[in-house]
Amino acid sequence: MNELDYKSFYDKVGKTNGWDFSKLKVSLEGALWDFNEEIKKKSKPSDILLDIGTGGGENVLTIASSLLFLVGIDISTGMIETAQNNLMKSSISNVRFSQMSSDELKFPARFFDVVTCRHAPFSSIEIAKVLKKGGYFLTQQVGERDKINIKKAFNQGQLVEENEALLTRYVRELKETGFSEVEYLEYDANDYYQRPEDLIFLLKHTPTIPNFGEENHDFEILNDFIENNRTEKGIRTNSKRFLIIAKK
Secondary structure (H helix, E strand, O other), rough: OHHHHHHHHHHHHHHHHHOOOOOEEHHHHHHHHOHHHHHOOOOOOOOEEEEOOOOOOHHHHHHHHHHEEEEEEEEHHHHHHHHHHHHHHHHOOOOOEEEOOOOOOOOOOOOOOEEEEEEOOOOOOHHHHHHEEEEEEEEEEEEEOOOOOOHHHOOOOOOOOOOHHHHHHHHHHHHOOOOOOOEEEEEEEEEEOHHHHHHHHHHHHOOOOOOOOOOOHHHHHHHHHHHHHOOOOEEEEEEEEEEEEEEO
């Protein structure tokens, strides 16, 4: 999904559904890392961090106490409004949110010690401009085979590059931009959604199945999927992820 598609989707969904993820009940088994923990490993209390595609800002607010200052940006108006509301509800004072495109980062050169990006488009060139020498860029991205059993049930799904091709492209671009150390990891873990409404929330808030819910038979397909994938742990699907850590 490119940045314009990302903005269009999340602006539309935000206006229709809102962004309250707090009641979502889902468990993850088999993940090889926690992205927030990986960020903290590469950060110091004196660091300034930029988070690209910050969404509702929940993750930035979670790690705020580990850094000096954090800035979250997102191209979606609805996402930034949610992030601002979440910030106001917190007692956190070292975080700011702003609507901005990742293709044009409007910050001083070499301003940030750490740049992060979770499940959103990014520009290696723009990141290299705003990241200090010796700083780290960390990104977690969704692989093409994410939620593969759901996509097969609907005989459709989010059209992105093959996971290996996308990962290879990102690694190549970062190296060409001047990052000296580029490492990556992958996992394919199990997701268990506790209730049908949790799964419906996922499908209405992500582009896994484009325009889910607009056709009457969507819920018939979903009911069959739930019955075929119901386990003692919940309704089973998968999370395919890859992580890149690059040092400038």
